[in-house]
Structure formats: structure tokens, C-alpha cells
Amino acid sequence: MASRKIEIMDTTLRDGEQTSGVSFSASEKLTIAKLLLEELKVDRIEIASARVSEGEFQAVKSITSWASNNGYIDAVEVLTFVDNGVSINWMLEAGAKVQNLLTKGSLNHLTHQLKKTSNQHFKEISETIALAKEKGIETNVYLEDWSNGMRNSKAYVYEFLEFLKTQPVKRVMLPDTLGVITPEESFVFVSEIKSKYPNIHFDFHAHNDYDLGVANAMEALKAGADGLHLTINGMGERAGNAPMASTIAVINDFMPFIEIGVNEKVLYTVSKLVENFSGVMIPANKPVIGANVFTQTAGIHADGDNKKNLYFSDLLPERFGRTRKYALGKSSGKANIQKNLQELGLQLNDEDLKKVTQRIIELGDKKQVVTKEDLPYIISDVLDFAYEEKVKVESYVLTHAKGLKPSTTVSITINGKTFEENSLGDGQFDAFMNAIRIIFRKVDIILPNLIDYAVRIPPGSHSDALCETIITWKSVEKEFKTRGLDSDQTVSAIKATEKMLNIIIS
Structure with a gap:
């Protein structure tokens, strides 16, 4: 025709x-x-x-x-x-x-x-x-x-x-x-x-x-x-x-x-x-453009992708300027984790891979979100070896008073050298980020843009619950997420930011 x-x-x-x-x-x-x-x-x-x-x-x-x-x-x-x-x-x-x-x-x-x-x-x-x-x-x-x-x-x-x-x-x-x-x-x-x-x-x-x-x-x-x-x-x-x-x-x-x-x-x-x-968010499962539609979650699917792309269809993410991702959670298998490790340039032997896989499954059972950028920290925790943190937030003071702009004083170590800076912001976390940007400009590093900020606590929890903050960052090279966990929302965001700082320094 x-x-x-x-x-x-x-x-x-x-x-x-x-x-x-x-x-x-x-x-x-x-x-x-x-x-x-x-x-x-x-x-x-x-x-x-x-x-x-x-x-x-x-x-x-x-x-x-x-x-x-x-x-x-x-x-x-x-x-x-x-x-x-x-x-x-x-x-x-x-x-x-x-x-x-x-x-x-x-x-x-x-x-x-x-x-x-x-x-x-x-x-x-x-x-x-x-x-x-x-x-x-x-x-x-x-x-x-x-x-x-x-x-x-x-x-x-x-x-x-x-x-x-x-x-x-x-x-x-x-x-x-x-x-x-x-x-x-x-x-x-x-x-x-x-x-x-x-x-x-x-x-x-x-x-x-x-x-x-x-x-x-x-x-x-x-x-x-x-x-x-x-x-x-x-x-x-x-x-x-x-x-x-x-x-x-x-x-x-x-x-x-x-x-x-x-x-x-x-x-x-x-x-x-x-x-x-x-301001209308795209549902994560929206065909073609949703966040999850090119994400394999089940380990068997990642394994199939390694074996002649058994779970691929004509709806390839590259057609739409996107890439395939492999989710980390309780459904993850070794193949999912290997895919993410490859992207980070990391390798584990079979025994260590089993241990890391088990920890990720445990975190998933607790409804904690695991991102690719969390893997080095999980590996360090599970395998008991030191993951070199080139950036460490040593201390900070956060202030918020009615009628005054929030402010932060922060001390941070970068590759062994300590910097201290203070700044104002529209909120405590914004003030913290402004201070961090000033410090990183001194070492000629441009921070990625924050493009999404999600906070959640377990359903049914109270005001003392652990708070999980997941921040999405976008640099010239890539888009990535980091996660922080703490009973204080601002502190959990600072922990997620500290991970981001280590990623860009590395």
C-alpha cells in the first residue's frame, strides 16, 4: 500500500x-x-x-x-x-x-x-x-x-x-x-x-x-x-x-x-x-516519556538483555533521546546490579556480588529507594572496605528565624583541604547550597543543577520518622540521583548532597 x-x-x-x-x-x-x-x-x-x-x-x-x-x-x-x-x-x-x-x-x-x-x-x-x-x-x-x-x-x-x-x-x-x-x-x-x-x-x-x-x-x-x-x-x-x-x-x-x-x-x-x-508531572509509567518506561526492574529481564536482548522491542529508548536503565531494589538480580556497576566502572567477584545483591534486596524490602550512585556506599558498608570520600562535610550551622533570611555556615574538606564559608538563602538547604557553590568556585568546579527534590517518610509514620530525600542532579555530561536518610529533612538533603559532591570530584 x-x-x-x-x-x-x-x-x-x-x-x-x-x-x-x-x-x-x-x-x-x-x-x-x-x-x-x-x-x-x-x-x-x-x-x-x-x-x-x-x-x-x-x-x-x-x-x-x-x-x-x-x-x-x-x-x-x-x-x-x-x-x-x-x-x-x-x-x-x-x-x-x-x-x-x-x-x-x-x-x-x-x-x-x-x-x-x-x-x-x-x-x-x-x-x-x-x-x-x-x-x-x-x-x-x-x-x-x-x-x-x-x-x-x-x-x-x-x-x-x-x-x-x-x-x-x-x-x-x-x-x-x-x-x-x-x-x-x-x-x-x-x-x-x-x-x-x-x-x-x-x-x-x-x-x-x-x-x-x-x-x-x-x-x-x-x-x-x-x-x-x-x-x-x-x-x-x-x-x-x-x-x-x-x-x-x-x-x-x-x-x-x-x-x-x-x-x-x-x-x-x-x-x-x-x-x-x-507544573503537571508526567506519570512515571507514561508510555514513551515516563521515567520508568525504559527501566528494567526484574533481574531476569536484565539477564535477558545480556543474552541477545531478549526483552527489547522496537520501542527502543534511543529513538527518543533516552537510555535504558536497570532499577535497584528487592526485585534486582545480579544482572541488574552488574549493569549499574559497569556504568560506574566497578567490578566485583561472584561472592561479593551476592553480598551486595542481598543488601539491596533488604533495602528494597524496607521500601528504601536505591540509586546507582548509592552502590559505592553499599559496597563499602557490606564488604567492609574503605570507600575513599574525597569530599566530607565536616560541620555546619543552620539558622532560621522569623523575619530573617535563613543562613548557613559550613566547613567542608576537599581532597584533605578544609574550607569554611557562610551564605544566605531562601531556605536552610538553599543557604547551604549557596555556601557550597562559593567553596567549589574556589577550586574551579561548577556544581550540577538540582532539577528534582523528593522527600518521603514511611506511610503511617510520625514526626520522628526517618526521612528519605532523593535529589536529581543534572550536569553537562549526565543526569543522576543521590539519596540521603536522616530523621531531619534538611540533614537528609545535606547527606544526599555530600554524595553528589563526591561523585563530581571523582
Whole structure:
């Protein structure tokens, strides 16, 4: 079967921003827009709804200005409304050239929300499209609640499409607004429409309320859909939209008859940026982009990877700019631990490896998180030999008083030489880190950035419980984690930091 090119339209900045509690700043929107078009290479982006706010207006202006200067203006789209030209005037002032006009795709919405007849609605739509054309704005049309329209008022949907066939519209967009249809319905509905109107470009817009977004998108493409609407990390209202990463992986691996231009190598990078800007964390088990999806936990899997990659699939982490990892915990076998030791440049004989494996299993049973960077300390403890600590935090004073900035005085030894420094910070740990940075600048070492800080105590514990702090660091060369354990949260963070300092010195 000959392949056919389809368009990928990203709507993270419009529909994705409807995720509860999410609001991107103008600079964040511009940064994401650039990445989507220049690096991820999606075909189009939907960046905003017209008339929402002054902040939204300024964000759209900054994106359209950049897009105009870089040849992307026709790929930048704005959701608009049938409102006697108010949205179009907003677009003109914002510099946008493509409107995605929201209309009613089900008789239920038309009757009970607009309280109008189809002829009245079509007349107003026709006037809006004509005005847009007169002002040099291209029109795509959303059929809101289209999926329920096909289920419950199919005659109205076809009446609407007959009308749109006469209009200067570039694309007709078919949203499963409430995320309610099944993959079978997606195939049947899109097939019916595409066979009746083969010359109209149809986009399919899936929501994920039943976790069927990717499956519905897949079936819509099989049925002949010309484009898909996706969001980074599956962001969107309620359960979100069909997620970009999973859908792209599915198309590339299971649909050879579909051609897309998306660069999957940067999917993870864009996903992490959107996670950072939105504050919505990516679940660890989220396909393709989750923290755990390329991590082997069971020892038998690590062993299989050593024997002709028995547990590999086509979904290789390198495709997405990632690497395979081997978790350490109660399910770890010797193969898991050997993989991590190899990355650290360490070797153990079989007898010592068994002892270290047993200790890691014991720690896992106690629900303690073990990282690769903990291995030298565990080895030192279990095998009773000295692990050379080139950096040692000798002493410190932490102060916190109401109305005053927290401060720290710290004494630290680096390769036998002692340094002392004090500093202020936004918190006790921040003050500690500021003092450490000053000291390490004296020895011409730049510390890695702290990119994640997780604290936990065992469930059911009290205020005197042991506190485990896991800090993720990112340097130019790599990203890694260190762990500290203490009854005091700040002290446990300092212990995790001391491990980090030894790693970078080594």
C-alpha cells in the first residue's frame, strides 16, 4: 500500500492549556511554539482561543511576530467563534492568519446551547467565513460534539457537511469532544464521511476520557483521516487529549502506510519542557516519556538483555533521546546490579556480588529507594572496605528565624583541604547550597543543577520518622540521583548532597 502524508497539529498551547490549573506565560508559549515547529517539526500548532485575555493576546502577538519572520505564519492557528466578526478583529490585531472556527457538530448542542435552527447557524457561519476571507484569514471549521452528532443526529451532520462543501474552507475538524466513542466507531464514522466527501480534508481530534485516545486516532487514520490533533503529554481538559508521544510511536511502528514529519528524537525533550512549564508531572509509567518506561526492574529481564536482548522491542529508548536503565531494589538480580556497576566502572567477584545483591534486596524490602550512585556506599558498608570520600562535610550551622533570611555556615574538606564559608538563602538547604557553590568556585568546579527534590517518610509514620530525600542532579555530561536518610529533612538533603559532591570530584 502506498503511503500517504498526514498532518499533525499540536494543540498543547490551546486545548492543552485547558488542563486544570495550567496557564502558560507569553514567553513560555513562544518557547514551546518554537520547539514544536522547529525541532519537533509538527505541521501546525493551535496556540490560543480568541478573546480570552490580554495576556493571551500578547502571547499570540509574540508567536505570530516570530512565525511571520521565520516562515511559519500559515502553521499558526487560533480558535475563534461565530460572533459577528469580534474574533476576526482580535486575530487581525494579534497578527494571526488561520482561524479554527468553533461550530456545532451535533443537533443536541445546536438546539439546547444555541437554541437555533440549522439554517440560522449555517447563515452566521457563512457570514463569518466570508468576512475572514475578505480580511485575508484562512478558515478551518470545528464540528464541536461531532462524535455524538454521528451517534444521535447523523442527518444533521451530513446536512452541515453539505453546507460546508460550498464554503471556502481548508479543513473540517472532527472532534470527539467528550472522549466517548470507541475505536470501532472512530473507524466507521470517519470512513462514512471520507467516502462521501473524498476531496475534503478532515482532521480527527481525540480526547482520552476512556483512555482510548491513541486507539481512536489510529482507527481514524485507517479510515482515511487527513490529520490528527495531539497534545504534549496528553494535556487537555478532564482526562486530556490523545498524547503526542504515544501516537507518534504507534504510527511509526504499526502504520507503514502513514507518513509523518514529526521528529521523534526530541519528543522527550519537549515533553520535559512542557512538564516544567505546566507544573503537571508526567506519570512515571507514561508510555514513551515516563521515567520508568525504559527501566528494567526484574533481574531476569536484565539477564535477558545480556543474552541477545531478549526483552527489547522496537520501542527502543534511543529513538527518543533516552537510555535504558536497570532499577535497584528487592526485585534486582545480579544482572541488574552488574549493569549499574559497569556504568560506574566497578567490578566485583561472584561472592561479593551476592553480598551486595542481598543488601539491596533488604533495602528494597524496607521500601528504601536505591540509586546507582548509592552502590559505592553499599559496597563499602557490606564488604567492609574503605570507600575513599574525597569530599566530607565536616560541620555546619543552620539558622532560621522569623523575619530573617535563613543562613548557613559550613566547613567542608576537599581532597584533605578544609574550607569554611557562610551564605544566605531562601531556605536552610538553599543557604547551604549557596555556601557550597562559593567553596567549589574556589577550586574551579561548577556544581550540577538540582532539577528534582523528593522527600518521603514511611506511610503511617510520625514526626520522628526517618526521612528519605532523593535529589536529581543534572550536569553537562549526565543526569543522576543521590539519596540521603536522616530523621531531619534538611540533614537528609545535606547527606544526599555530600554524595553528589563526591561523585563530581571523582
